[in-house]
Amino acid sequence: MLFHSWAFLLFFLLFYPVFLLLRRTRFKDLWLLFCSYVFYGWWNPLYLVLIAWSTMVDYTMVGLMAGSRRRGIWLSFSVVNNLALLGFFKYGGFVADNLNHFFSFAGISYALPSPDVLLPVGISFYVFQSLSYTIDFYRGRVEKEKSLVRYATFVSLFPQLVAGPVERAGNLLPQLRRRAAITREDVSDGLSLFLVGFFKKVALADYLALYVDRIYDVPEQFGGTALLFATFAFGWQIYFDFSGYTDMARGIGRMIGIRLMLNFNNPYLAKGLGDFWNRWHISLSSWFKDYLYIPLGGNRRGPVATYLNMALTMLISGLWHGAAWTFVIWGGLHALGRFATRELERTRFYRTRVPGLVKQMLVFAFVTFAWIFFRAASLDDALLIVTRIFSDGWTNPQFPVVMLLLIGFVWIYQFAMESRYRPLLRVTPVRIGLAVGMILFLALFSSGSSQPFIYFQF
Amino acid sequence: MHHRHQDRATRFSSNEVRLSSREWLGLMLVFMVLAALARPIWNGIEVFQPSPDYRIPYDSSEDYWPFERACREAADSNKTFVVGDSFIWGQYVSREETLSHYLNQGTGSEQFVNAGLDGAHPLALEGLLKHYCKALQDTEVILHLNLLWLSSSQADLQVGRGGRLNHPNLLPQIRPTIPGYEASVSERLGILAARHLPVLEWSRHVQSRYFDNADLQRWTLDHPYLNPLHQITPTLPPLESPLRGGAQPWSAEGRTQQRLPWVEIDTSLQWRGFQRLVATLQERGNRVFVLVGPLNEHMLESTSRAVYRGILGRVEYWLEDEGLAHFLPPVLPSELYADMSHPLAGGYALLAQDLLERMPS
Numbered sequence: 001m002l003f004h005s006w007a008f009l010l011f012f013l014l015f016y017p018v019f020l021l022l023r024r025t026r027f028k029d030l031w032l033l034f035c036s037y038v039f040y041g042w043w044n045p046l047y048l049v050l051i052a053w054s055t056m057v058d059y060t061m062v063g064l065m066a067g068s069r070r071r072g073i074w075l076s077f078s079v080v081n082n083l084a085l086l087g088f089f090k091y092g093g094f095v096a097d098n099l100n101h102f103f104s105f106a107g108i109s110y111a112l113p114s115p116d117v118l119l120p121v122g123i124s125f126y127v128f129q130s131l132s133y134t135i136d137f138y139r140g141r142v143e144k145e146k147s148l149v150r151y152a153t154f155v156s157l158f159p160q161l162v163a164g165p166v167e168r169a170g171n172l173l174p175q176l177r178r179r180a181a182i183t184r185e186d187v188s189d190g191l192s193l194f195l196v197g198f199f200k201k202v203a204l205a206d207y208l209a210l211y212v213d214r215i216y217d218v219p220e221q222f223g224g225t226a227l228l229f230a231t232f233a234f235g236w237q238i239y240f241d242f243s244g245y246t247d248m249a250r251g252i253g254r255m256i257g258i259r260l261m262l263n264f265n266n267p268y269l270a271k272g273l274g275d276f277w278n279r280w281h282i283s284l285s286s287w288f289k290d291y292l293y294i295p296l297g298g299n300r301r302g303p304v305a306t307y308l309n310m311a312l313t314m315l316i317s318g319l320w321h322g323a324a325w326t327f328v329i330w331g332g333l334h335a336l337g338r339f340a341t342r343e344l345e346r347t348r349f350y351r352t353r354v355p356g357l358v359k360q361m362l363v364f365a366f367v368t369f370a371w372i373f374f375r376a377a378s379l380d381d382a383l384l385i386v387t388r389i390f391s392d393g394w395t396n397p398q399f400p401v402v403m404l405l406l407i408g409f410v411w412i413y414q415f416a417m418e419s420r421y422r423p424l425l426r427v428t429p430v431r432i433g434l435a436v437g438m439i440l441f442l443a444l445f446s447s448g449s450s451q452p453f454i455y456f457q458f
Numbered sequence: 459m460h461h462r463h464q465d466r467a468t469r470f471s472s473n474e475v476r477l478s479s480r481e482w483l484g485l486m487l488v489f490m491v492l493a494a495l496a497r498p499i500w501n502g503i504e505v506f507q508p509s510p511d512y513r514i515p516y517d518s519s520e521d522y523w524p525f526e527r528a529c530r531e532a533a534d535s536n537k538t539f540v541v542g543d544s545f546i547w548g549q550y551v552s553r554e555e556t557l558s559h560y561l562n563q564g565t566g567s568e569q570f571v572n573a574g575l576d577g578a579h580p581l582a583l584e585g586l587l588k589h590y591c592k593a594l595q596d597t598e599v600i601l602h603l604n605l606l607w608l609s610s611s612q613a614d615l616q617v618g619r620g621g622r623l624n625h626p627n628l629l630p631q632i633r634p635t636i637p638g639y640e641a642s643v644s645e646r647l648g649i650l651a652a653r654h655l656p657v658l659e660w661s662r663h664v665q666s667r668y669f670d671n672a673d674l675q676r677w678t679l680d681h682p683y684l685n686p687l688h689q690i691t692p693t694l695p696p697l698e699s700p701l702r703g704g705a706q707p708w709s710a711e712g713r714t715q716q717r718l719p720w721v722e723i724d725t726s727l728q729w730r731g732f733q734r735l736v737a738t739l740q741e742r743g744n745r746v747f748v749l750v751g752p753l754n755e756h757m758l759e760s761t762s763r764a765v766y767r768g769i770l771g772r773v774e775y776w777l778e779d780e781g782l783a784h785f786l787p788p789v790l791p792s793e794l795y796a797d798m799s800h801p802l803a804g805g806y807a808l809l810a811q812d813l814l815e816r817m818p819s
Contacts, residue, residue, distance in 0.1 A: 002644070005644035006643075006644045006645075006646075007644040007647060008644075010647055185478075185479065187479065188478055188479040188482050189470065189476060191482055192475055192477050193470075193471055195475070196471070196473055210675060214679070247471065262472065398679075398682045399682055400678035400679060400682040401682060401683055402674075402678045402686065413473070414472075417473060417474065428481075431476065431477060434475050435475055435477055436485065439489060443493075443657060443661060444661050444665075444674075445661075445674040446673075
């Protein structure tokens with residue numbers, strides 16, 4: 001069920017009044033859980049088996065940890081179980097394909113059968129969320145959740161279930177334990193967030209997708225200029241798509257009295273790759289930082305170990321996004337980018353003499369370049385696109401001016417947001433004018449077809 | 459770590475579009491008023507002056523806004539609506555060679571309005587007249603029944619066709635169930651919403667009519683450097699419908715006789731849709747005259763023709779039983795058909811002549 005679909009509107013219209021009635025009763029969590037399972041089961045009821053299994057195992061492991069001195073064993077069981085789920089459903093085919101290539105290369109006449117299973121929507125998100133609870137409990141950072149229903153609600157909470165933000169038990173469980181006090185401000189803030197997210201997805205991301213798909217589906221038919229513009233457009237498409245989802249999720253969260261974490265903070269204004277990852281998919285990058293980078297040693301063991309830890313974290317982050325070598329390369333590129341900007345930021349010249357705008361443009365250009373490997377259907381396509389962008393001469397890209405104007409407007413808005421002109425954006429006519437503009441654009445010019453979110457595939 | 463997470467959780471957003479509850483209420487009220495006024499305001503702005511033999515442009519068959527306006531005008535001037543699929547629209551002929559044209563010519567008037575819509579099978583016609591032609595009350599309606607829609611379980615929508623259906627927006631979305639219509643719940647809800655929110659229908663009309671039968675977004679891909687606002691003019695863009703295929707007799711095209719897997723009339727969804735359509739029109743006080751066929755029986759293989767005649771007999775029995783004025787014209791000469799169901803200009807002229815003799819004055 002997509003947020004920007006009529007089915008979701010009906011679902012929410014049925015869910016919300018009952019939730020408001022039950023919000024101060026002990027049935028609140030049960031209703032939230034039931035509706036979250038309906039929401040998730042809408043894609044495929046079989047998915048519910050997996051999420052219920054993951055929930056039950058982690059709830060049980062934490063229960064066992066609470067009464068045991070050998071907590072590490074139960075934590076290991078939780079980690080292995082979650083990673084096995086992810087490994088089988090997400091990476092089974094990738095591993096089998098690569099092993100078969102190796103067998104073929106080595107002259108071994110044996111081929112592993114590829115596990116032909118459907119990737120359950122959002123598995124990467126809820127597995128990480130559930131895992132963070134068991135690890136945080138092991139570290140003594142969160143209390144044991146006594147209620148299975150509440151814990152299951154934490155894992156499956158529908159606004160953020162399928163594409164994040166990847167919430168932490170420390171933020172979400174206490175909010176679920178409280179009786180939801182929903183103010184008028186919560187509802188209006190929720191609507192404001194939802195509107196912006198809806199606009200980003202339907203008016204911007206889906207629009208850009210038309211141009212991007214046309215070119216990236218058959219890159220061999222296009223010249224370097226069109227491929228360059230399509231890459232530029234994809235950079236914005238994926239931002240609008242994913243941050244639009246997050247805005248809608250946070251908006252729905254607000255309306256039910258739950259504050260989900262900020263997941264995107266104008267990432268294309270970042271002045272370094274480290275800064276970019278503090279602004280892009282914040283919940284995931286902080287997850288990797290807290291549960292992988294720091295446990296590996298972080299930056300405490302000298303520069304070589306720091307860069308190794310950084311590289312490993314980025315490569316795994318790349319693989320988290322998709323089971324293909326293009327994603328690993330994408331992660332590797334970001335690791336290199338982080339090394340470079342980290343070293344540059346150590347120099348006085350870069351810190352003090354290079355204008356912020358130049359740094360922002362450099363980071364944007366690098367991130368956009370890396371998106372080629374993220375979006376391309378195969379490594380061959382990615383290499384073809386890179387080659388053509390850097391070798392072909394200028395040709396007419398047929399890039400719609402309306403598209404360019406919309407991107408330009410958003411970019412200028414974001415620059416203003418982080419400048420001394422920010423108070424101007426808070427002025428009533430500006431806020432209302434923007435809301436009216438978005439609603440009018442959506443009502444009059446959206447295509448009416450619901451495209452799935454890019455991050456659902458992860 | 460927890461402090462940092464708390465901060466991220468409490469930050470509103472990375473933008474400043476944050477409206478108060480009062481502002482939201484005000485905004486919703488304004489948009490509700492605008493949504494309610496969209497149709498009358500736009501109808502006042504957009505010039506719609508159909509010429510005598512006007513027919514809905516072929517490429518805009520799924521934009522029901524002009525149909526609704528044509529219906530309203532016909533009802534206001536007490537004209538006779540000639541309703542049907544591409545048979546009435548005139549698939550292979552110009553608009554001066556259609557059935558309604560020859561009916562007008564025969565009566566020396568402009569009494570008959572071509573309300574044919576390409577691909578409008580009986581289930582779609584039911585939705586069209588039910589939702590987009592409410593103004594049609596207490597008038598004369600000639601309703602054409604094209605039995606070719608019963609010629610297979612796919613055409614009858616008993617099973618899926620594997621491709622896009624004709625006029626999904628006109629089909630019943632919840633009840634009765636149509637097995638051949640496999641839309642998602644969201645699509646169905648969206649269609650139901652558009653039927654009750656004129657602003658959505660209006661948006662579809664503007665996009666379809668002014669942006670080359672696409673939407674603004676797709677239009678800009680094909681015209682990347684043009685200003686879309688310049689496309690919107692007060693006068694409807696002229697979309698003269700081109701002739702479809704060559705206007706040649708079917709036999710000259712090298713077509714051969716066919717055996718069609720007719721469905722049982724008792725289980726036919728299209729037939730039930732047609733029956734409900736008649737009932738709807740009658741409930742609105744319309745005087746319905748049913749024209750059945752004439753299908754090109756020359757193109758039917760003998761066993762198939764026999765089954766078809768059986769169905770025709772059942773249809774006639776029902777029409778008589780219901781006391782409906784009707785006409786089952788004889789088969790036209792073979793050379794006056796372009797294909798299995800569409801006549802050529804001469805066929806329409808002949809049919810109009812017969813029809814005028816049979817119709818109640």
